Amino acid sequence: MNIQPLIAHIEKIIPLDEAAKQDLAAKTIFKKLRRRQYLLQEGDHCNHYNFVLNGCLRLYFVDGKGSENVLQFATGNGWVADIGSLHTGQASRLCIDALEPSDVLRIAKQDLIELYVKHAAFDRYFRVLTENAFVAMQQRVLQNISSTAEERYLSFLEKYPHLAQRLPQVQIASFIGVTPEFLSKIRRNLMEQ
Amino acid sequence: MNIQPLIAHIEKIIPLDEAAKQDLAAKTIFKKLRRRQYLLQEGDHCNHYNFVLNGCLRLYFVDGKGSENVLQFATGNGWVADIGSLHTGQASRLCIDALEPSDVLRIAKQDLIELYVKHAAFDRYFRVLTENAFVAMQQRVLQNISSTAEERYLSFLEKYPHLAQRLPQVQIASFIGVTPEFLSKIRRNLMEQ
């Protein structure tokens, strides 16, 4: 199993010594997902952090009316997990599944804690990682509060042009918080100009 | 200057040795704010992390139409900063000001980096802190996408009962993403039942 992409990603933020790399490799699990396969299902306990090698996963929430609300897409070199469930140990209210056939590296919660204790570099790496994710999430809250659906869609296109290409529209609609029907109308409006 | 509340807050997550405490104390700046005073103004560079001792600050964004959108309230033992600007060094598009007379402890960006390098405990502390903030922000995105304004208001009351007491309604409206007029109508509806 080749965890080189993961190591490379970490070393963009902080160098790892040999011991850290070996410990990391020892705790990394490889998993292949087919399209539509769950990595985490509502009611499960989220016990792994997941690093996506290739393919595309989504983290989403099924609300009272049964509709899916996408919180996050994760493609190559992205992380995904229900961090809330991971920390508290409570059952997850979120789902993770594969929108495309995907390859994933997983680290169990307990193993990650051991890595934190043994190698301070991992605290640093995940601190920076989470800070970046937090900023992105903050901007998204901002947009949800202050922008129209059309503005949100345009900003999605700008920010994730690669995702806009490869994802079905219905997933994008869910991410920006509108119905697929309305997104279709937004796109028509944009065409007409 | 007494930074004990800050140390106590950190030690809920990870113990600090004497050296770490002293270095922290040496880098901590005390600042008093009067009501309405800016701690960060749009266009400034955010160069400090701010720990609120008492009072209440808000982090907000002024959009194209000139309306204020609140991203975060920070009261006692809370942190506030524009982390995006802090990291990238770019000018901030956000503002921080005091809703009440407040006391704040500040740590400059450069000093914080030194603390990270010298004492791994700070990486750990801010990792956990940010993970928690991230989870909260994620839940908020979820709510914005999947709930009505009334549900968002009720959930705000549940989650921050102390804030609901002490904040003017117009700030709460801004936080949950509705106009103050509409929040007033929501409240009337809730009364009538």
Place this chain on the structure above:
DNA sequence: CGGATCGTTGATCAACTTCAACGGTCGTGG
């Protein structure tokens, strides 16, 4: 072929905003 998935369209309806106006409270300066 037949079903699953995806996008589109139009009609109707609900949620929320905008605007304008009004009343109450509180602090400050004259």
Place this chain on the structure above:
DNA sequence: CCACGACCGTTGAAGTTGATCAACGATCCG
């Protein structure tokens, strides 16, 4: 001490934005 302005909440009418529902066509794949 009063008067004034700043700030805050409320109300109602009219307008927008976006959801819902039902229907249809296209594509893809087993």
